[in-house]
Amino acid sequence: MKKEVLETLKHNKGRFISGEELSNRLGVTRTAVWKHIHQLKEEGYRIESVSKKGYKLLEEPDILNENALQLDLDTKIIGKRIIHLNTIDSTNTMAKKIAAEDGEEGTIVIAEEQTEGRGRLGRKWVSPKGTGIWMSLILKPSIEPTEAAKITQIAAAAVALAIRKVTGCEAGIKWPNDIILERKKVCGILTEMSAELNCVNYVIVGIGINVNGDMEAFPEDIKKTATSVKASAGKTVSRKAIVLYILREFERLYLDFIQSKSLQKSVEICKKYSVTLGNPVKIINRDRQIVAEAVDLTEEGELVIRNQKGELEKIISGEVSVRGISDYV
Numbered sequence: 001m002k003k004e005v006l007e008t009l010k011h012n013k014g015r016f017i018s019g020e021e022l023s024n025r026l027g028v029t030r031t032a033v034w035k036h037i038h039q040l041k042e043e044g045y046r047i048e049s050v051s052k053k054g055y056k057l058l059e060e061p062d063i064l065n066e067n068a069l070q071l072d073l074d075t076k077i078i079g080k081r082i083i084h085l086n087t088i089d090s091t092n093t094m095a096k097k098i099a100a101e102d103g104e105e106g107t108i109v110i111a112e113e114q115t116e117g118r119g120r121l122g123r124k125w126v127s128p129k130g131t132g133i134w135m136s137l138i139l140k141p142s143i144e145p146t147e148a149a150k151i152t153q154i155a156a157a158a159v160a161l162a163i164r165k166v167t168g169c170e171a172g173i174k175w176p177n178d179i180i181l182e183r184k185k186v187c188g189i190l191t192e193m194s195a196e197l198n199c200v201n202y203v204i205v206g207i208g209i210n211v212n213g214d215m216e217a218f219p220e221d222i223k224k225t226a227t228s229v230k231a232s233a234g235k236t237v238s239r240k241a242i243v244l245y246i247l248r249e250f251e252r253l254y255l256d257f258i259q260s261k262s263l264q265k266s267v268e269i270c271k272k273y274s275v276t277l278g279n280p281v282k283i284i285n286r287d288r289q290i291v292a293e294a295v296d297l298t299e300e301g302e303l304v305i306r307n308q309k310g311e312l313e314k315i316i317s318g319e320v321s322v323r324g325i326s327d328y329v
């Protein structure tokens with residue numbers, strides 16, 4: 001019911017709507033209306049209450065809970081259920097548990113803070129409270145396990161588009177899983193999977209974005225290579241607007257991938273905004289380090305490099321460091 005109260009206030013934003021009208025429209029008592037308004041205020045909604053006039057929504061807080069997001073979300077599956085938490089060890093870990101217990105495709109876990117946020121290979125992802133987007137998407141695609149890594153490219157395309165659209169900042173994609181602003185990492189994507197030999201049980205796509213974080217407060221080593229959306233945009237940015245855009249774009253590209261069995265639409269975006277292509281790169285794969293030039297992405301989303309002998313090679317995964325990007329080693 002709180003959702004309906006909020007919805008009605010939003011439709012009448014900036015105008016008063018009386019307690020009586022709200023209670024008639026929604027079929028609840030005026031006391032119930034008052035209680036929901038009180039809860040919304042506690043969540044950070046600025047609502048003016050004037051006796052005889054009623055309630056007026058002045059400002060919405062930048063919160064990422066189910067009520068706030070779903071009222072503005074027009075996706076079919078992604079975000080159908082949103083689990084929003086104040087604090088969690090890792091949204092990917094929680095998403096895995098939910099997925100294993102029959103969690104539906106499209107369910108999302110979002111936290112205000114992660115105490116043990118993870119990157120690839122057991123590395124840490126710093127996720128301070130209230131300033132970023134720390135979220136994981138649960139997917140259950142009918143694809144071969146070997147196809148699952150492609151979903152990282154879909155997420156990268158969706159995040160780059162979202163940051164560009166919401167802020168006008170020129171977000172770039174560092175193949176395969178980082179989003180870059182002004183040569184520094186603003187977002188990391190961690191895709192994890194549970195699969196049998198030839199069937200996927202679930203895929204979890206973890207997306208961590210530094211939105212309004214104070215980069216000065218980050219650990220010294222990360223400060224050198226990391227940035228926030230706010231630092232580039234020069235102002236505080238709505239996390240909600242970015243989340244909504246990501247979910248919409250992700251759904252569009254993901255459904256296209258599943259239906260057409262082609263990654264082409266996402267690859268086009270990843271190519272267009274790539275900060276990798278055309279640059280010297282170092283690739284670390286197990287014990288081997290290759291120095292090469294990144295030349296292309298295939299239709300399957302693999303990186304094509306020209307090695308030092310002038311031969312073309314396809315890279316499916318690995319640690320890539322790109323000359324010109326701040327974490328170049």
Ligand code: ADP
Pocket residue numbers: 118119120121123124125126127177178185186187188189190208210222225226227319
């Ligand atoms: P990569 O994809 O760049 O190889 P990962 O996806 O494994 O890296 O991310 C983990 C690494 O990212 C950490 O080792 C750390 O250097 C860096 N990092 C950790 N937290 C953040 C953050 N909030 N923003 C940017 N970079 C971070």
